Amino acid sequence: MVLAQSALQGLLGQGFALGVALLATFTSLAALGWLAVALRCPACGLRLLWRAVTNERATEWLIWLLSLSRCPLCHFRPRSTSPSA
Numbered sequence: 001m002v003l004a005q006s007a008l009q010g011l012l013g014q015g016f017a018l019g020v021a022l023l024a025t026f027t028s029l030a031a032l033g034w035l036a037v038a039l040r041c042p043a044c045g046l047r048l049l050w051r052a053v054t055n056e057r058a059t060e061w062l063i064w065l066l067s068l069s070r071c072p073l074c075h076f077r078p079r080s081t082s083p084s085a
C-alpha cells in the first residue's frame, strides 16, 4: 500500500493521491450506509446490519449477522435456507 501510494504520488502528484484516498473513503462510507438501510427483513423490515452493529460486540457483529437463519425480531425464515441450518 505504501509503495503504491509513493508510486501514485510520484506519478501524479500529492493532490491526486489525496483525492483518490478521500473518494475511496467516502465511497466506502456510502456503501456501508446503503447496506445499513437496505439490508432488511422482508417480513417486518428490521434493519439487520444496523441491528448487528448496534446490539452485538464489535468483534462479533459480523459473525452474528452471517450466522442468522431467521429474523431475530419476527422469526421470519426465508424458504431458500436449507433445513439443516
Ligand SMILES: [Zn+2]
Pocket: 041, 042, 043, 044, 045, 046, 071, 072, 073, 074, 075, 076
Ligand atoms: Zn423480521
